[in-house]
Amino acid sequence: MSEPGPTGQTATAVDEIHILWTSEGMSCDGDTVSMTNATLPSIEDVVLGLVPGLPRVHLHNKVLAPEVGDEFMAPFHRAARGELGSFILVVEGSIPNEKINGDGYWTSMGNHPETGEPITVNEWIDRLAPQAWAVVAIGTCATYGGIHAMAGNPTGCMGLADYLGWEFRSAGGLPIVNVPGCPVQPDNFMETLTWLLYQAAGLAPTIPLDEQLRPTWLFGKTVHEGCDRAGYYEQGGFAYDYNSPKCQVKIGCWGPVVNCNVTKRGWMDGVGGCPNVGGICIACTMPGFPDKFMPFMDQPPGGTLSSTLTTGYGALVRRLRSITNRTANQEPKWHHNRAELTSGYQPRWPRR
Ligand code: SF4
Ligand code: SF4
Secondary structure (H helix, E strand, O other): OEEEOOOOOEEEOOOEEEEEEEOOOEOOOHHHHHHOOOOOOOHHHHHOOOOOOOOEEEEEEOOOOOOOHHHHHHHHHHHHOOOOOOEEEEEEOEEOOHHHOOOOOOOEEEEOOOOOOEEEHHHHHHHHHHHOOEEEEEHHHHHHOHHHHOOOOOOOOEOHHHHHOOOOOOOOOOOOEEEOEOOEOHHHHHHHHHHHHHHHOOOOOOOOEOOOOOEHHHHOOEOHHHOOOHHHHHOOOEOOOOOOOOEOHHHOOOHHHOEOOHHHHOOEOOEOOHHHHOOOOOOOOOOOOOHHHOOOOOOOHHHHHHHHHHHHHHHHHHHHHHHHHHHHOOOOHHHHOOOOOOOOOOOOOOOO
């Protein structure tokens, strides 16, 4: 069974696939750690073959691997030589510009077997990405550069699509798949990976991506649209410190303009979700993060106008709703159209 890719190319279904995962870019390994909290499905279920229909998966991730040194690096070298078979390349961490590294290098993974010299992450990406069935960037550093790419950084760091080009296509005919987040929301990544594995098996259509190469079903809504506090916003109820359950836009929340689903999905197994539990949204999933959203604790410029408009309208709506709420809290009058109780006992207290 096969599935046409976005370029019209036909990918062949696979029954066994490797996941070559490098977190050696500018990274804190936080996306790997976050991913281990996924439940829909868990990485353990995928690797142990407990999800029906998926190809057999071999995971190579340095944080989780029992192998070390040359033994861990062996599948990467085999893949570079075209000897590994089908694989998905997962890139974690932003990509430095090795053309401005002076006399050294910014970041590396393993050594050249012949020379013993370090192999830069950039060289690994150059070798592996064109051969990979799919290429996935995990976390905001790998997708759009993230914190390492902020103004003034000396490394020239960038996201994977800026490094390989936004028109890049993998051997499976796919664009880069971006799953941003700082760190990535665990189930967002595992759901994306599972879709790709089903697609590789010939059991799913081509993964739908938006213009920023994010899965559409995960990043199509804003934080605000799923926020537990959105009712306060609409009624002009705003927090002025972090001890309030009200909307946090005046203390720096960017939720109304940020594509992220954690207010709906939570962080781990449905629990949490930044503004739901008292954290302002600092837009960590966005291509403009962090520069466009700093300083983090200040009210977003657009928030001043929208919250001012909402304050007047919201006060009126809140007043009208409180009246309706009082009447909704009363039973209909025909529930009380009998002079006496219909129960068989005599109350010891005066009746209303
Ligand atoms: S806390 Fe943020 S996301 Fe939630 S309602 Fe307020 S502005 Fe929107
Ligand atoms: S709600 Fe905002 S800060 Fe929290 S994960 Fe989503 S984008 Fe990042």
